Amino acid sequence: MTVTSLHNDKISHPTFQSRLGASKLTLKHGKVCIIENLDVSLPEGKVTAIVGPNGCGKSTLLNGLSRVHAPSSGVVLLDGKDIHCLPSKEVARRLALLPQDTLAPDGITIEELIRFGRHPHQSLLKQWAMDDQQAIDYALDAADLQGLKDRLLDTLSGGQRQRAWIAMSIAQETPLLLLDEPTSALDLGHQIEVFELIRNLSRQGKTLAMVVHDLPSACRYSDHIIAMKKGEIITQGSPKEVMTKELVRELYGVECDLIPDPMTGSPILINMKRVRS
Amino acid sequence: MNNQSLVISDSKQEIPTPQGYRLFSIGEHAHLLIEKQAVIRNTWLLIALFCACVVTLGSGTMPISPTEVIAVLFGHGDAMSQFIVQDLRLPRLLAGLFTGAAFSLAGCLMQTIARNRLATPGIIGIDNAAMAFAVSSIVGTGISLAPSAMALAGAATATALAFGLAGGSGTRGYRFIVAGIGIGAIAGAVTQLLLSQVSIDVANSAYPWTVGSLSAREPLMVNLLGAGLVICLVACLFFSTQFALMPFSDQVITGLGANIKHIRIIALTLCITLTGLAVAVAGPVGLVALVGPEIARVLAKYRGIPLVSSALTGALVMILADLFGRTVLSPIELPVGIVTAVVGGPYLIWILVRRSSRNSL
Ligand SMILES: Nc1ncnc2c1ncn2[C@@H]1O[C@H](COP(=O)(O)OP(=O)(O)OP(=O)(O)O)[C@@H](O)[C@H]1O
Ligand SMILES: [Mg+2]
Numbered sequence: 045m046t047v048t049s050l051h052n053d054k055i056s057h058p059t060f061q062s063r064l065g066a067s068k069l070t071l072k073h074g075k076v077c078i079i080e081n082l083d084v085s086l087p088e089g090k091v092t093a094i095v096g097p098n099g100c101g102k103s104t105l106l107n108g109l110s111r112v113h114a115p116s117s118g119v120v121l122l123d124g125k126d127i128h129c130l131p132s133k134e135v136a137r138r139l140a141l142l143p144q145d146t147l148a149p150d151g152i153t154i155e156e157l158i159r160f161g162r163h164p165h166q167s168l169l170k171q172w173a174m175d176d177q178q179a180i181d182y183a184l185d186a187a188d189l190q191g192l193k194d195r196l197l198d199t200l201s202g203g204q205r206q207r208a209w210i211a212m213s214i215a216q217e218t219p220l221l222l223l224d225e226p227t228s229a230l231d232l233g234h235q236i237e238v239f240e241l242i243r244n245l246s247r248q249g250k251t252l253a254m255v256v257h258d259l260p261s262a263c264r265y266s267d268h269i270i271a272m273k274k275g276e277i278i279t280q281g282s283p284k285e286v287m288t289k290e291l292v293r294e295l296y297g298v299e300c301d302l303i304p305d306p307m308t309g310s311p312i313l314i315n316m317k318r319v320r321s
Numbered sequence: 322m323n324n325q326s327l328v329i330s331d332s333k334q335e336i337p338t339p340q341g342y343r344l345f346s347i348g349e350h351a352h353l354l355i356e357k358q359a360v361i362r363n364t365w366l367l368i369a370l371f372c373a374c375v376v377t378l379g380s381g382t383m384p385i386s387p388t389e390v391i392a393v394l395f396g397h398g399d400a401m402s403q404f405i406v407q408d409l410r411l412p413r414l415l416a417g418l419f420t421g422a423a424f425s426l427a428g429c430l431m432q433t434i435a436r437n438r439l440a441t442p443g444i445i446g447i448d449n450a451a452m453a454f455a456v457s458s459i460v461g462t463g464i465s466l467a468p469s470a471m472a473l474a475g476a477a478t479a480t481a482l483a484f485g486l487a488g489g490s491g492t493r494g495y496r497f498i499v500a501g502i503g504i505g506a507i508a509g510a511v512t513q514l515l516l517s518q519v520s521i522d523v524a525n526s527a528y529p530w531t532v533g534s535l536s537a538r539e540p541l542m543v544n545l546l547g548a549g550l551v552i553c554l555v556a557c558l559f560f561s562t563q564f565a566l567m568p569f570s571d572q573v574i575t576g577l578g579a580n581i582k583h584i585r586i587i588a589l590t591l592c593i594t595l596t597g598l599a600v601a602v603a604g605p606v607g608l609v610a611l612v613g614p615e616i617a618r619v620l621a622k623y624r625g626i627p628l629v630s631s632a633l634t635g636a637l638v639m640i641l642a643d644l645f646g647r648t649v650l651s652p653i654e655l656p657v658g659i660v661t662a663v664v665g666g667p668y669l670i671w672i673l674v675r676r677s678s679r680n681s682l
């Protein structure tokens with residue numbers, strides 16, 4: 045029996061409020077269908093973790109939800125409206141995306157990079173305002189970058205650069221934030237810091253979705269988990285409901301045991317063994 | 322009274338600006354952020370350009386001193402120098418300034434949207450196509466359509482073909498460049514073919530024009546170019562914050578609420594207009610489009626997209642190259658296109674072989 049059928053009921057009836065979602069979404073790279081007829085929505089004011097093996101379409105899904113990747117069919121709804129029919133700048137004031145691969149202009153400093161995050165709030169005649177500076181200062185603090193803000197981006201370590209990009213999406217001050225592997229290059233301390241920041245942002249009422257590969261962190265810092273495989277959502281729900289050893293085997297071909305963290309109760313993986321299925 | 326001034330100074334202090342920028346507030350609703358470095362840089366470039374203009378206007382078979390040139394420019398000076406400066410030399414100088422600025426600005430725009438420093442209109446065949454169309458209107462077909470219009474049509478055709486064949490610009494623009502090089506080669510061959518079909522006299526008179534020269538310019542086309550240049554510069558300033566996003570990946574640009582397709586269309590339209598109009602004046606002097614923006618980028622320390630500076634450096638390179646071509650072998654005159662090719666060719670090779678170049682190539 046597959047996990048899909050085990051959890052089928054949870055897929056078809058999400059019971060939460062949502063500002064961002066998609067229905068019958070099909071996303072293609074060229075002629076190859078990556079995601080087909082997918083229904084998904086992000087619970088409002090919560091942290092959603094998207095997990096799944098490499099190449100299963102997590103980034104493609106985030107790009108689709110953030111209107112960066114136009115759907116071949118189906119529709120992405122932001123606050124009930126087709127996201128591709130809303131003015132792009134208007135969308136950018138509500139929804140920010142931190143992509144997995146980033147590429148920045150030459151010769152800019154961290155602060156300048158973060159300043160680009162204010163682009164959706166600026167216009168030809170309003171190129172700078174008080175809230176721009178405040179948002180940038182907040183983002184610098186949040187990503188622990190005050191001491192580095194005048195450094196050139198090219199001269200930073202991978203993790204420092206990743207924090208700068210996180211800060212840029214925070215400076216965008218959007219109620220919805222999609223983060224594609226925000227902690228993949230971070231050391232333990234900064235990982236926890238970024239996860240706590242994500243928690244804090246959700247306590248302020250923001251809706252967040254993040255792609256995470258580390259399952260214990262995904263369980264610990266999210267309210268909702270979406271598990272993907274081959275472009276499909278095989279199960280979703282609260283970490284406690286979803287995270288089972290069957291799921292881990294199904295997703296990654298890894299046998300393991302799950303034990304609850306003695307302090308927090310969230311699951312920890314032990315005894316991991318790769319099994320080819 | 323005292324109170325009021327306090328309030329004003331307070332509200333001025335309130336908005337801290339990013340380092341290196343100044344905020345110009347006009348009334349309540351207009352707040353413009355100006356980069357100090359850019360203002361300083363462009364002021365120096367303007368001063369250099371002015372000096373170069375004075376020297377250019379003063380040199381020739383009848384040398385005129387700089388003070389006399391300046392006097393003439395401000396409406397004084399004797400009748401003879403006035404005639405030489407204003408009627409003989411100024412038109413050529415203006416043609417040089419306008420074409421240089423136009424080529425260079427077009428180059429900077431094209432490099433920006435193609436995300437590749439090699440992608441200038443000259444390299445991807447726009448110059449050649451504009452020239453082929455213009456030459457065909459003069460010598461080939463006998464249809465007396467204005468060469469400006471034909472050059473514009475040629476530029477637009479080449480761009481559309483290059484984009485069509487490459488299927489968009491791609492992330493690094495290589496496909497676009499390769500397609501463009503092919504189109505440029507075909508257009509160059511067409512020009513040669515057209516010239517080989519006409520009498521030797523017509524072909525001879527068209528020759529300086531096909532290598533790029535400021536000696537054959539038409540006043541009407543210079544004026545058209547001047548007007549086009551002003552409009553395009555204003556448009557560049559208008560869209561500069563969006564052009565500044567182009568070095569980011571498509572995902573980030575879209576995520577920040579800008580429309581990549583619109584930015585591309587706007588930049589390409591400006592590029593085609595500038596290149597087409599400039600080719601109609603001076604022929605293909607495309608290497609200015611490579612050299613001008615590069616100098617501007619060095620001056621800007623590789624920060625941002627120096628559109629205005631590119632226009633200024635392009636104008637400077639063009640009139641200096643023309644001055645050099647006119648004076649170095651005087652009385653023989655080297656076409657400016659040959660001078661820029663002699664200077665720009667090695668420069669191009671240097672860019673290609675320089676291994677320490679940053680990831681922007
Ligand atoms: N630009 C592209 N062109 C063609 N195929 C692509 C492109 N980008 C991704 N794909 C394919 O789409 C599928 C999903 O890719 P995606 O980047 O969404 O995976 P992912 O789940 O984010 O993986 P990872 O964990 O490695 O980031 C993969 O099979 C990949 O090969
Ligand atoms: Mg990914």
